[in-house]
Amino acid sequence: MWDYSEKVKDHFFHPRNVGEIENPDAVGEVGSLACGDALKLMLKLDKSGRIADAKFKTFGCGSAIASASALTEMVKGKTLDEAGTLTDNDIAQYLDGLPEQKMHCSVMGREALEAAIANYRGMKIEKPVDEGKIVCKCFGVTDNKIIHEVREHKLTTIDQVTNYCKAGGGCRSSPANPGYYRDGMAKEKEKAEVGKTGTR
Amino acid sequence: MSCGTESDNAAIWGILHANPHKRHIVTTRVEHPAVYNLGKYLALNGYHVTELGVDSSGMLNLQELTDAIREDTAIVSIMYANNETGVIFPVEEIGHIVKEKGSILHTDAVQAVGKIPLNLSKSTIDLLTLSGHKLHAPKGVGALFIRKGITFTPFIIGGHQEKNRRGGTENVPSIIGLGKACELAKKYMSEEQTRVKQLRDKAEDEILKKAPDTRVNGHKTKRLPNTTNLSFEFVEGEAILLLLNEKGICASSGSACTSGSLEPSHVLRAMGVPFTAVHGSIRLSLSRYNTIEDVDYVIEHLPPIIRRLREISPYSKETKVKEQAGKISARV
Ligand SMILES: Cc1ncc(COP(=O)(O)O)c(C=O)c1O
Numbered sequence: 001m002w003d004y005s006e007k008v009k010d011h012f013f014h015p016r017n018v019g020e021i022e023n024p025d026a027v028g029e030v031g032s033l034a035c036g037d038a039l040k041l042m043l044k045l046d047k048s049g050r051i052a053d054a055k056f057k058t059f060g061c062g063s064a065i066a067s068a069s070a071l072t073e074m075v076k077g078k079t080l081d082e083a084g085t086l087t088d089n090d091i092a093q094y095l096d097g098l099p100e101q102k103m104h105c106s107v108m109g110r111e112a113l114e115a116a117i118a119n120y121r122g123m124k125i126e127k128p129v130d131e132g133k134i135v136c137k138c139f140g141v142t143d144n145k146i147i148h149e150v151r152e153h154k155l156t157t158i159d160q161v162t163n164y165c166k167a168g169g170g171c172r173s174s175p176a177n178p179g180y181y182r183d184g185m186a187k188e189k190e191k192a193e194v195g196k197t198g199t200r
Numbered sequence: 201m202s203c204g205t206e207s208d209n210a211a212i213w214g215i216l217h218a219n220p221h222k223r224h225i226v227t228t229r230v231e232h233p234a235v236y237n238l239g240k241y242l243a244l245n246g247y248h249v250t251e252l253g254v255d256s257s258g259m260l261n262l263q264e265l266t267d268a269i270r271e272d273t274a275i276v277s278i279m280y281a282n283n284e285t286g287v288i289f290p291v292e293e294i295g296h297i298v299k300e301k302g303s304i305l306h307t308d309a310v311q312a313v314g315k316i317p318l319n320l321s322k323s324t325i326d327l328l329t330l331s332g333h334k335l336h337a338p339k340g341v342g343a344l345f346i347r348k349g350i351t352f353t354p355f356i357i358g359g360h361q362e363k364n365r366r367g368g369t370e371n372v373p374s375i376i377g378l379g380k381a382c383e384l385a386k387k388y389m390s391e392e393q394t395r396v397k398q399l400r401d402k403a404e405d406e407i408l409k410k411a412p413d414t415r416v417n418g419h420k421t422k423r424l425p426n427t428t429n430l431s432f433e434f435v436e437g438e439a440i441l442l443l444l445n446e447k448g449i450c451a452s453s454g455s456a457c458t459s460g461s462l463e464p465s466h467v468l469r470a471m472g473v474p475f476t477a478v479h480g481s482i483r484l485s486l487s488r489y490n491t492i493e494d495v496d497y498v499i500e501h502l503p504p505i506i507r508r509l510r511e512i513s514p515y516s517k518e519t520k521v522k523e524q525a526g527k528i529s530a531r532v
Contacts, residue, residue, distance in 0.1 A: 001439075002369065012439070012442060013442075013443075013446065015512060018512050029514070033434075033476045033479070033515055034475040034476065036436065036455070036464065036475070036479045037436065038514055038515070040514040057512060057513060057514035058512055058513065058514065058517050059434060059435065059436060059512075059513045059514055060436050060439070061436050061437075061438035061455070062438055062439050062441055062442045064420070064436070064439075065439060065512060141294065
């Protein structure tokens with residue numbers, strides 16, 4: 001079993017803000033049953049536009065529940081602009097770290113927040129990361145998403161890419177069979193790195 | 201042998217090396233990684249590997265097996281009982297088919313030995329793997345039975361120990377421990393079939409009653425007496441295990457999140473268990489050291505844990521129907 005920090009355990013065993021808000025101002029939903037984790041985030045704003053209440057429901061493992069719980073605590077009292085600057089690393093840090101293989105749980109938190117903010121602003125959830133070529137069929141991860149995670153977190157290995165967005169996590173189960181998608185991912189990562197140096 | 205894994209590897213490599221002109225092996229999609237991943241490795245390294253599928257109860261189609269065995273099939277490796285679901289394959293019957301087709305049968309009986317009666321003197325099995333810690337022997341010892349007359353090339357090459365079948369000084373204390381464990385297993389065998397089975401059935405029945413939207417994975421009767429594999433819809437296995445652990449209850453899960461890989465159980469997937477149910481699967485294994493108090497304790501604590509996690513979960517029966525209609529992100 002995983003070596004979770006005390007903070008993760010605390011938020012898993014005693015999750016804060018579980019539930020739903022009636023007439024929420026913003027709702028963000030990400031993940032799916034098939035993928036193995038999902039998060040529904042609901043926000044209520046006060047008159048000054050600050051987040052007065054945040055609630056969540058999560059389907060997922062210990063660190064997914066803990067990340068969602070932490071997220072709701074972190075955003076309370078913030079404006080949407082302020083909340084929008086939170087990163088998945090912030091969530092992980094708030095929990096005194098997550099096992100590397102579980103970083104995708106905090107990524108899911110950030111994505112739910114992004115989705116909720118977009119929902120509030122009445123924008124179609126603008127997620128270029130979901131457009132593009134599907135590189136990992138197991139988890140429906142696109143090349144754009146991989147490039148995004150590589151840049152955002154300065155990832156240098158394929159395992160890290162898997163840890164942050166799950167891509168390649170399905171078919172690499174056999175150590176003897178690195179699998180097609182991993183090869184595909186290596187190429188995408190190369191592309192992303194080229195892109196990174198290009199924008200500097 | 202140092203463990204079940206070594207025994208499985210020794211069996212398969214030993215036969216392949218003894219029959220270098222035969223390049224085909226037959227196995228199943230539900231083997232333990234000790235055989236499953238070896239099969240994957242062989243397939244990438246010049247061998248032809250046929251993986252037999254299973255139906256939704258985890259059973260093989262024997263006609264498919266018959267059709268799969270070829271002239272160049274060096275070995276058929278099919279487990280006796282599944283380590284995730286406890287499903288028992290009709291290995292003697294399989295042995296007859298394999299004999300008729302002129303191949304050799306290896307069975308990974310790690311889960312079966314000590315739990316169901318086996319008699320190798322009247323058997324169609326050519327090679328059989330067992331592992332100590334599954335029958336209360338020390339960890340780190342296993343054995344490979346090789347029927348007289350089977351040509352076998354040692355996997356570990358060295359001295360002439362073990363009648364030239366495995367080089368290296370024997371681990372005598374572990375071997376004695378394994379011998380004693382086998383003796384005790386034989387003595388208490390009937391208890392596995394009666395008392396342990398009753399405990400398992402009680403646990404299963406009560407949990408199914410108290411936790412709705414739960415299913416048992418694997419054939420209901422062709423199954424080890426001590427194992428139950430349960431899927432709880434809408435919740436995730438690792439979360440269940442963490443909460444069980446808090447209560448001092450030890451279980452395992454086919455969920456992806458527990459394993460370090462992100463792929464959920466290949467066994468449940470091969471059975472066509474929906475992803476939604478695979479993620480929320482746990483296995484409970486009992487032994488003759490368990491008591492009715494243990495079982496009552498689990499029955500008392502497991503259903504509330506499921507309820508608690510379902511309260512956190514955004515899913516319910518209704519959302520699941522929507523989800524399945526709208527999304528096919530699952531890989532088969
Ligand atoms: C069916 C089966 N085969 C092989 C093994 C591997 O045995 P060992 O852990 O002794 O290597 C196990 C258990 O771990 C098992 O359940």
